[in-house]
């Protein structure tokens with residue numbers, strides 16, 4: 001069953017009922033001012049950091065779900081309704097929500113009134129604009145009342161949800177004309193405030209939540225709206241809100257538009273105490289004035305649309321498969337931008353106060369984003385690298401606002417260092433900008449410890465080189481990519497970092513997955529050294545990576561697939577010797593995509609085992625058989641009920657690894673089958689089962705052991721977005737950036753047919769035509785660049801060319 005449809009021309013998903021299985025949300029904002037916006041107007045806004053600078057309040061885990069947001073109430077006689085249906089939930093005559101690239105439009109009708117709201121964050125301003133248009137569709141003149149509503153958060157969202165004994169006394173606002181300023185804590189710790197304004201005179205306002213809602217009432221039943229009369233309340237403590245009342249007269253057929261602006265202003269305040277709570281309104285007034293005319297709003301909206309059109313020029317495909325095209329050209333790239341911006345901080349499943357920027361997460365998110373805005377990727381790499389410790393290990397997470405590592409979580413996830421190599425390599429392959437390797441970057445944010453980025457990468461690589469276990473495989477530490485595989489938790493030294501021990505005395509659990517990473521990114525590290533003519537270091541790294549291949553094929557091979565790990569007692573994990581959890585997906589995908597066992601046949605065998613043991617109609621499960629009981633020696637993984645999350649769920653992030661691995665051995669049919677199974681556009685038809693938004697990836701889909709097999713969870717913030725984009729753009733469609741230029745080496749299903757692609761790479765736009773006369777899955781027979789036959793499949797990079805046409809003949 002569907003709850004909407006894709007409108008590809010407008011790059012929108014159109015939701016046709018507010019009663020979606022779960023809130024289906026969008027993100028507004030591209031740079032540092034962000035809003036989460038659901039199809040019923042739920043959500044919240046923050047500046048840069050969802051924990052430390054939250055502007056509006058949102059209650060997670062609320063009942064009913066998604067209750068709280070930026071609401072407009074329309075009072076038409078005795079009928080009160082919201083254009084987004086919630087929170088009053090008056091049945092609408094018509095409803096349509098269009099989630100587009102950084103904006104959402106909701107249009108609905110009730111009786112003779114049609115309401116349209118368009119919400120977006122203009123590109124370079126720290127505010128959200130909502131254009132509300134009311135139209136009288138009837139034949140008689142009408143008088144309606146429009147009430148706006150936002151609930152302020154007292155900026156620190158964590159404190160806001162806990163410290164009531166203080167917070168109920170600190171709230172302060174100021175109202176000037178149609179502008180409501182929220183300035184809590186300005187008299188002391190803050191150099192910023194928020195404001196909510198509308199470009200018309202108002203007939204009243206409220207800033208005290210109790211006054212607006214009335215005692216014991218909810219958002220669905222505000223007394224002010226019921227009575228049609230704002231109270232002009234000025235809150236003093238309690239819960240500050242912002243609400244305007246506008247009485248609107250509409251002649252038959254007439255429309256009126258109002259522009260609401262919700263903004264954030266930062267001011268210079270050296271001596272905060274000198275003017276206790278007198279805010280400098282200049283920055284707010286500048287934006288309020290800028291957007292007081294509808295034309296300015298329309299211009300900003302047009303700029304936003306152009307921005308996305310231009311960004312997407314970096315990669316566009318036209319194939320015989322409409323769903324593939326819409327994911328590649330629109331939604332997958334869009335989600336890559338969102339995951340790049342949010343990391344794992346703020347979604348409807350990440351509260352914004354828990355995880356901020358993940359080290360491994362952000363490095364991987366960057367892989368799907370770097371082609372869009374390489375300059376921002378560069379800056380991010382340097383930020384991430386600055387949270388690394390001098391020994392090469394790294395803080396697992398850092399706070400977006402301060403960019404400082406999170407000491408509560410600490411370090412010890414031994415895959416982390418290698419992801420830094422992965423994203424730096426991707427950045428340099430995309431841009432050719434080797435100068436980044438010379439950038440001086442602090443360790444642990446301590447400038448006195450600054451070293452060139454290349455030295456950071458060396459320490460990343462050597463951290464793994466030196467931390468080996470009894471089988472010479474990399475030590476896993478607290479966990480590798482699979483956060484829930486905590487193999488040292490039951491060792492003699494529970495909870496202690498292995499760094500304090502030599503391999504024979506400390507926690508010795510080992511990871512075959514990290515070994516696969518070491519091979520892949522060790523070789524990419526070697527390539528980077530070659531680029532800057534560090535040939536000795538390049539050969540050293542290559543030799544070590546080659547040795548690791550042998551170690552994996554020896555201690556890491558189980559006969560029909562790769563072993564997952566060795567636990568702290570040196571017992572195999574993910575082996576046929578195990579009672580449960582005999583095969584895990586991660587080493588099959590990663591070892592093969594690293595090229596391990598391709599020649600000896602192990603790669604094919606491992607992937608065949610994946611198909612036989614882990615495949616389902618909704619995607620490939622992370623492991624089988626599911627753990628039915630808790631295994632204390634494995635940690636969190638077996639704490640989940642069978643079929644959920646890391647215990648045999650379909651953990652979407654690692655499906656593209658297997659799909660890429662299939663392209664490595666040339667099986668385009670199978671690679672595409674895996675791609676398709678978890679791809680949102682292909683499961684749109686079963687939205688009643690899948691339940692999350694059909695335009696973005698979710699972290700997980702329940703596996704075959706789960707009662708709700710096929711149901712997705714945790715949409716939006718997942719490494720699946722980046723890895724899938726890498727898979728489909730670089731491996732299936734096959735346009736892979738190398739240090740020498742773009743390589744075109746598609747691996748597609750038989751019968752996929754010819755396709756064309758536009759790829760903007762460095763200074764050049766390539767118009768690529770791929771023809772496949774023999775219907776092969778992989779192989780390039782001929783390549784023509786601007787009509788000339790060129791040998792191989794790497795388009796030699798020519799910086800003087802702004803456009804080039806390329807023809808690829810598969811065969």
Ligand code: BGC
Pocket residue numbers: 483484636645646
């Ligand atoms: C979740 C993982 C997560 C980990 C660390 C686990 O409970 O299942 O997905 O990465 O916690 O936060």
Ligand code: IFM
Pocket residue numbers: 358360361480481482483484646
């Ligand atoms: O790899 C992790 C990621 O960092 C956070 N979400 C879960 C993944 C698998 O455990």
